[in-house]
Amino acid sequence: MFRTVALLTDYLAQESLQRLQDEFVSVLRMPIRICAVDGEPLTRPSAAWSDKADEAADVLDEPCARVHHADLPIELEGETLGRLVVGPRDDVPAETPTSRHATRLLQLMANVIARRWNRQKILRTRIAELATMYRLTAEFAGRRDLQTVLNLVARTVRDLLKAKACAIRLLSDDQRELVVKAVSNLSDEYLRKGPILISESKIDREVVLEGKTVYIANMRDDPRVLYPAEAQREGIVSGICAPMNYRGRCVGVLRVYMGELYDFDWYERSMLQAVAAQAAAAIENARLDEEAERGAELQRAMSMAAEVQRRMFPAEAPKAPGLDIHATYIASLALGGDFYDFHDFQGGNLGVAVCDVVGKGVRASLLMASIRASLRAHAANIYELSEVISRVNRDLCADTAISDFATLFYGVIDTRNRRFTYASCGHTPPLVVRDGKCRQLATGGGVLGIDPTFTWRHDSMILRSGDVLLIFTDGLNEAMNFQDEAFGMARVEAAGIEAARPEQTAAGICRHVLWRMRQFTGLQTRLDDLTLVVIRVL
Numbered sequence: 001m002f003r004t005v006a007l008l009t010d011y012l013a014q015e016s017l018q019r020l021q022d023e024f025v026s027v028l029r030m031p032i033r034i035c036a037v038d039g040e041p042l043t044r045p046s047a048a049w050s051d052k053a054d055e056a057a058d059v060l061d062e063p064c065a066r067v068h069h070a071d072l073p074i075e076l077e078g079e080t081l082g083r084l085v086v087g088p089r090d091d092v093p094a095e096t097p098t099s100r101h102a103t104r105l106l107q108l109m110a111n112v113i114a115r116r117w118n119r120q121k122i123l124r125t126r127i128a129e130l131a132t133m134y135r136l137t138a139e140f141a142g143r144r145d146l147q148t149v150l151n152l153v154a155r156t157v158r159d160l161l162k163a164k165a166c167a168i169r170l171l172s173d174d175q176r177e178l179v180v181k182a183v184s185n186l187s188d189e190y191l192r193k194g195p196i197l198i199s200e201s202k203i204d205r206e207v208v209l210e211g212k213t214v215y216i217a218n219m220r221d222d223p224r225v226l227y228p229a230e231a232q233r234e235g236i237v238s239g240i241c242a243p244m245n246y247r248g249r250c251v252g253v254l255r256v257y258m259g260e261l262y263d264f265d266w267y268e269r270s271m272l273q274a275v276a277a278q279a280a281a282a283i284e285n286a287r288l289d290e291e292a293e294r295g296a297e298l299q300r301a302m303s304m305a306a307e308v309q310r311r312m313f314p315a316e317a318p319k320a321p322g323l324d325i326h327a328t329y330i331a332s333l334a335l336g337g338d339f340y341d342f343h344d345f346q347g348g349n350l351g352v353a354v355c356d357v358v359g360k361g362v363r364a365s366l367l368m369a370s371i372r373a374s375l376r377a378h379a380a381n382i383y384e385l386s387e388v389i390s391r392v393n394r395d396l397c398a399d400t401a402i403s404d405f406a407t408l409f410y411g412v413i414d415t416r417n418r419r420f421t422y423a424s425c426g427h428t429p430p431l432v433v434r435d436g437k438c439r440q441l442a443t444g445g446g447v448l449g450i451d452p453t454f455t456w457r458h459d460s461m462i463l464r465s466g467d468v469l470l471i472f473t474d475g476l477n478e479a480m481n482f483q484d485e486a487f488g489m490a491r492v493e494a495a496g497i498e499a500a501r502p503e504q505t506a507a508g509i510c511r512h513v514l515w516r517m518r519q520f521t522g523l524q525t526r527l528d529d530l531t532l533v534v535i536r537v538l
Contacts, residue, residue, distance in 0.1 A: 008034070008042060008074065008082040008113070011120035018043045020116070024109050030102075034074075034113070035083040042082065072106050076114045084110045126267070146286035150182035153279040157256060158184040160275070161268060164236065164259035168244075169196060170252035170283070171208070178204055178253055186234065186257075193230040201226055203241055208250045213242045213269055218261065238262040242272045244280035251280050302362075306334040309365050312372060317506075318342045320350045321415050324536040326506035328514065329529070330475070336529040337364025337406075338473050339372055343379050348415045351379055354531055356427065356473040357406040367404055371396060371448070375410070385412060385421055385458045389448075393425075397452040405449035409441075409471055413463070418537065420469075423458040428477060431493060432461070433468040433500040438493040467537040468500040468509060475530030476513070481521045491520065506534040 008017065017034050024032050025046035034043045070086040084106055150168050158166040165185040169178035178196040198204055202224045206212045216222050216239040219231040238258040243250050254276040264272070317325040327340050337360055343351030353375055357367045374395040378388045389410060396406070409430055411422030424430075426447030429440035443459035463469070470492070479487040492513070499512035510532055 007036065008117060009036075011117050011124060012113075014042060016116075017113075020113060022046045028105060030086050030106075032106075032109070033085045035085050037080055037082055039071075039083060039085070041085075070103060070106055072103075072110050074110045074113050074117075076118055081114060081117055084113070146283065146290055147182070149279070149282045149286045153254070153275070153282070154182040154184040157254065157272070157275055161256055161264075161272070163256045165234075165257040167255045167257075168252060168279070169255065170244075171250065178208075181252070190230055190234040193227045196226065204253060207241045207243045207253050211243050211245060211250065213240065213273055215240050215264060215269075217263070219257075235259050238264075240264050240269070240272065242269075242276040244276045244283070246277075246280040246284045251283060254279065302334045305362070305365065306331075309335060309369070312339065312341075312369065314340075314342055318344060318350060320413070321348070322418065322538050323350070323413070323415065324506040324538055325534070326510045327531070327533045328510050329531050330526070331529050332475075332526045333360050333529075335361050335365040337361075337368050338475065338529040338531040339368045340471075340531050340533050341372060341375070343376065343412075345379075345412070350413045350415060351410070352413070352471065352533060352535070353408065353410045354427070354430075354471045354473060354533055355406055355408045356475075356529070356531070358404065360529065363404075367396075367400065367406060370399065371406055371408070375408075379410075385410065385423055386456050389423055389425060389444075389456045390454070393448045393454055394452045396449040400449055402450070405447045407447050407473075409444075411441075411471075413535075418463040419460055420463050421458055421460040423456045425456060428472060428474045429489075430469060430471040431496055432463075433470065433493075433496045434464065434466070436497055438496060463537045465537055466500075466502065468496065468506075469533075469535040469537075470496050470509075470513070471533040471535075473529065473531045475526070475528040476517060476532060478528060479517050479521050479530070480524055480527065482524050487517050487520050491516065500536075504536075506536040509536065510534045 021032055021034050021043045024030070031045070033041050033045065035041050070084075072084045073080045074082040074084055086106060154166045154168050157163070165183070167180060167184075167186055168182040170181045171177070172179050176198055178198065178201075180191055183191065196204060198208055203214050203216065206214050216225065219225045219236050219239055220228050222228070225231060234257075236257040237260050240256050242254045242256075244252040244254055254272065256272060313329060314327070317327055325342075329336075329338060329340065331338070337357030339353075339355050341351075341353045343353070345351060355368065355371055355375075357364045357371065371392060374392045375388070378391045382388050382391065389408070392408070396404070406425075407427040408425040409422065409427040410425075411420055413420050422430075422441055422443070424442055424444030426445070429442040432439045432441060441459070441461075443457055445456035446454055472492070477487055477489050477492050481487075495513045495516035496509070498516075499509040504512070513532065513534075
């Protein structure tokens, strides 16, 4: 493999080399030059050199002035970085040997230069690595796509450690397997080698369960490695696995592979752990962003569905002769299971329906729409009120599960003679307030959607001027306060009687009943939808 030749000037500026040379010459009184590997001088002759070499003999036991000629390599870990050249003096033959003591001093000088070069190299390398870490952190902060973050981590770690390959495995949802999510320079064949189960991999158990960074000196003969043959075919030798921890929880493992025997030093291990921690935080942030985006999409869909559901409610109460009508619907969630509806029939008949579907949310809203459509279809073509309800029930039983049911109160007012015909399908009994007293309208039968053979009875009454009809769902009478006490039918009746004053409108009666309910519940969270229809007979 091609190897770049290291030079002294890679990490030591010529000014620094010149200062070192000048200091050596000034102290040791030798004509020293620092040269490149090929002998080309990298410095100028030092001004401190003079021909008074004999003065050095008074200073040193074995005079350095006796140095005639020397050429020593400046080496580091077997690699020649440059040369240290001394002399020759004009008055001494070049072949005259240099003293042993002087040679040792020169070797010491060469070592000083090599060590200084190495320190500068390490310093610059660490600065470059820290700069990469900084850029990586900035990249993490700016990325929101999870796969992009994973690919960036794998690629950057490989480049940072000059590794053969890098892989990121994240824990599966059941926390039993490490699944490959991103790689850099690993073949598809190697990735298909087989699963990494936590229960079978001793290395990964230490990493995931104990939070340790695990070093593998040689993956080809380490008994902890699950797939040594595959590692050999891939050209992988040494490796290291670091836990990707986020807030004390391991989310995956960062693996780095070398193509030769390699021992990671403490700095590389520390840096890898830091990158793994940063990557874990970035991965979790990306996951949270994806979840937030999915949540936002779901919220947009819910908002659109809620808008469609709101359009199913009458835009305003009908104007019927002799009647003042007002209706209110309060949903506990964006989508609810309550609905009210009015049917304007020929001949002066007005149908009114209030329904409460089991549950809340999307499921309840779909059932609500189905019941509303079925009721409208059958009520428009069938006169017998009990038969209308029976057909709605059969439709619901045919299209839904046994757990999907609903309560319904449906009635028709003949505005010409004020006859009110009604039936209750397991619904909270409506109230008729008359002369300061309440009457419950409970005639009917069971709830809708349980049994297609159910039948219902209906009843009728003549409404009188001043009567107030309250039709509501159990979100009113079952509203809870902070003591877990329900508002109750008695309080609903009392509020209705209190509100049914001759001068009060249907809207005013509705507001008064709801105000009494809110006085009782306070700021307690609403747990159910609430529908209230008030019909005042003029």
